[in-house]
Amino acid sequence: MFFLQILVFIASSISSVSADLKENLKLAGVRSVFPGDQNYASASKAYNLRFTFSPAAVTFPTTPGQVASVVKAAHNDNYNVVPRGGGHSYVANGLGGKTGSVVVDMSSMKAMKFFITTNTAVIETGNRLGDVALALNAVGRALPHGTCAQVGIGGHTAFGGYGFTSRQWGLALDPIFAINAVLADGTIVRATKASHPDLFWSLKGAAPSFAITTSIEVNTFAAPSYATVIKYVWKDMDSTTAGKSMFSFQEFSLSGPAAPFAGELLLTRGSKNGSVTFGFVGAWYGAKGSAIPTMQPWLDKMPRPSTSELIGNGSYIDSVAHLSGTPLNTPSAPLTTDTFYAKSLMTPEKDPMTLEACTSFMEYLSTKGFSSKTDWFAQVELYGGPNSKIREFANDATSFLRRDTLFTFQLYASSSTHKPPYPEEGFSFLDGMADSVTLKMHSGWNYGAYPNYIDERLHNWQLRYFGANYRRLQSIKDKLDPHNIFMFPQSIELTKKVTSPEPTPIFVQDSDQDSFDISTT
Known part of the structure; x- marks a missing residue:
């Protein structure tokens, strides 16, 4: 009987945590899909069918503020959080790489803005490579990136991003001069080489271990006149x-x-x-x-x-x-x-x-x-x-x-x-x-x-x-994500427990530049 009571207590605890997560996401106005929902199977389907994971929730935020709400809700209920852009992780890390994570699906964040005077662009990470290529080409510009149109630009730039133009322009992450992201405590930051340099360095090669990237700011290149x-x-x-x-x-x-x-x-x-x-x-x-x-x-x-x-x-x-x-x-x-x-x-x-x-x-x-x-x-x-x-x-x-x-x-x-x-x-x-x-x-x-x-x-x-970069990555992980919220198989590992980082001011987009929307959807 005592063993049965323990099982009931554990089950009720899991249920209450799930209820808290659902309620918090509902209060934040974030569209979310949970186990048992009609469209849960499609929302949690991996690109590589070798993997079948069951996330605690798949969320579809539309703003950086909603992303922050998801991270805070998951953090408060002790869930791991993972971003999903195109969903093409070879080992389904976009679903957590394991059962029980909260997925931040970026597919509802597809804005792209092009700045005429600087030939720069701000690209939300729900965009895929094919759509980015079309949008930039419409204004005579381009970026280095891979050939597969369906791959999400967020994950692609997070770990390098090789493409056929990389020998002349660099990897997909190289033209990035600023990254807008949400930290493990829900803080919204704009990271650059001058502001949050450790975070910026980490996001250009190991991003999902440190933050949810909501948009990248990039220098673009003139599209080749012949190819x-x-x-x-x-x-x-x-x-x-x-x-x-x-x-x-x-x-x-x-x-x-x-x-x-x-x-x-x-x-x-x-x-x-x-x-x-x-x-x-x-x-x-x-x-x-x-x-x-x-x-x-x-x-x-x-x-x-x-x-x-x-x-x-x-x-x-x-x-x-x-x-x-x-x-x-x-x-x-x-x-x-x-x-x-x-x-x-x-x-x-x-x-x-x-x-x-x-x-x-x-x-x-x-x-x-x-x-x-x-x-x-x-x-x-x-x-x-x-x-x-x-x-x-x-x-x-x-x-x-x-x-x-x-x-x-x-x-x-x-x-x-x-x-x-x-x-x-x-x-x-x-x-x-x-x-x-x-x-x-x-x-x-x-x-x-x-x-x-x-x-x-x-x-x-x-x-x-x-x-040789791993030790520095671990040191930064200790400071920015001491509770290992952004954890999945082969994420950067903690070396020690430390206190949460100080909040960082929220980034506000400069409105003085001439720009226009180049989003394709």
């Missing part, structure tokens, strides 16, 4: 030739191709054991007619391709659309899901891969990849080289660490149907794919991993994602 997409495919390349081809691409990249050149190797299953489909997808943002001459030193070392083409009408936004694969106007596109596992490697420019490592990688893809029951691909993205803007920043300039990267690998394997269940073989297959490179390099090889391709099974993730 084209480049595609080459070499079908059924044998592993030895593929290893040499990858190594020669590394040599070409280290030679410093012009910054308007960007791209990645795209590797998929060959049609027979011992072969791979070796592809290159890239873009050129320089003078018309200069794309192939820029690539020619590498092409001269390659076999004749199976197919080659330049794609597009020459406009920048057309190249963005071709690279995306889904409509840039994201509300017009159906929501997609997948069931997958992903890993990443970031190779140091000053310690590049050996030919042996390149060949080992291709041997693995051509044999284990051929027999794998998963639907897989591997991308080798060109970050660095002497002309890359990414490497112009020091590794400790922002909390995003790996500025000295030459290539970032994305290793990705879906279930054969792209639906659950996910096969156990998929995990060991990708582990072996990464090992085929790292185990062929020397024991001190300082490779990294890309937190936007987050891997919940990654050992020593603190080193691979954040390296």
